[in-house]
Amino acid sequence: MKFTIQRDLFVQSIQDVMKAVSTRTTIPILTGIKLIASEEGITLTGSDSDISIESFIPVEEDGKVLVEVQETGGVVLQAKFFSEIVKKLPGTDIEMEITQGFQTVIRSGSAEFNLNGLDPREYPHLPQIAEEHVFKMPADLLRALIRQTVFAVSTSETRPILTGVNWQISDSQLTCVATDSHRLAMRTAPIEESLSEEYNVVIPGKSLTELSKIVDDTTDPVDIVITENQILFKTKHILFFSRLLEGNYPDTSRLIPSESKTTMSIKTKEFLQAIDRASLLAREGRNNVVKLATEVNNSVEVSSDSPEIGKVVEHIQTSNMEGEELRISFSAKYMMDALKAVEGTEITIQFTGAMRPFILRPLDDESILQLILPVRTY
Structure with a gap:
């Protein structure tokens, strides 16, 4: 050679x-x-x-x-x-x-x-995949799907299936779900090809993270082929194979609340920065917890305290608030991860009570959903 x-x-x-x-x-x-x-x-x-x-x-x-x-x-x-x-x-x-x-x-x-x-x-041979059922996706959309879900996979090996992202394809729609049982990230996207088969597979989070580093942020198409135990992503000059995780992914649709008792719309960046500031003191305390309480005049109070260090309180104006009064506590890290994954300048948060999961969505966009379980402090 x-x-x-x-x-x-x-x-x-x-x-x-x-x-x-x-x-x-x-x-x-x-x-x-x-x-x-x-x-x-x-x-x-x-x-x-x-x-x-x-x-x-x-x-x-x-x-x-x-x-x-x-x-x-x-x-x-x-x-x-x-x-x-x-x-x-x-x-x-x-x-x-x-x-x-x-x-x-x-x-x-x-x-x-x-x-x-x-x-x-x-050197071991690469998997041989028959490219019968191929669907395409723009590279930038694939990267967005990964970015908006993969952070929520579990890092614990006690339930290996949760270390992956569940991809379900039916009726020309792809639904990607990741959860570590304390939070959940979901993103849907249309698929242009009409696939004869439905798919329900779990791709290791590690594989998707590495894939997103290789795929360019362009609209170039990526060919995707799913088989029984492998998935192949194919770009112009790269073949990326990953094994699929074995086992059944839990049915997460039951976790997502269908009604809400308190709803608010708030500026994403402003809320993220307030949570970030509150978490400065929360980090030292138990489990990085930040509290949120609704107030009159459509504003919310974001606070955290650490007995040894001190406390922080901040008031943020919402653009809209409806429903019952609410006091709730949650992990600052989970909230910040979710806010970074949600695209859009404004988000809607729907609460169903102080100890029930709540969901975040970009305003007027049903394709992205983030769900967080609260922490008991009040």
Whole structure:
């Protein structure tokens, strides 16, 4: 194998596949990156058995030559050293050559590195997915769906199914739900293709987080293929495979209250900043709790106190308030996470009582919902 490639492109491609490479793996070869040079271009692969990422750099694109392949072949190189070396090479182009026994020479500018490589045939094969039922989604929408739900997955392994995001597809609509049983994030989006099958799968939160770092914030389409135990996201030059979590996701629709006793509309940024300030003192106390109480004149009081440090009280004007008086306490962190995920300058919050879950939505937008369970303090 011998080829010359643009350094910047190579660095980006390596960084993409590195997101799937784990240092903790029972299969030693998976700590490496597989490189294959063909007449079409260079393919890089990284995997940790749960996530596999393949990145392709074509020989030429839009009339520009990106890679010159003098000799085809393949090698597996230790990911940690290989990625650091390529990042720090001095020249704009990199030449790579494999000699006897997978010894790899990397040259750029005045620098030359020799790395010990492994046989690419020993690298596990990527999942084979029949692309029968494909649906497309703009990359920026996919990123938004992930950003607005993945933060609410559970980090505890006691219920592994809750460490993933539940994707349900039916009637040309995708519903994404994440919950750690103290809060819930939900986002819906239409799907243009009419899929013959309905889907109900759980994608590991970790996979989605890594995917969102790779997908560009553009309207370019991402092809999505779901099988029994894998999901594939396919962009122009990247294949991103993730295993699906096994088990049944709990029915969360029952958690979402259908009626409310107190409703308010409030400016998102103003409310977020007030909660942030209140949490400065709440952090020291028990569990980062902030209190909210309705007042006359359509305003609310946000407060928190920590016996050892002091207390904070702030009054915020709402643009609209209806229903019963309310005093409620909740986790400042959960509220701030939810407010950051909700798009829109103004939100509606619907409460069903001091100890019942409450929901936040952007004003006049039913596609996003955040639910939080209160904390007992009053």
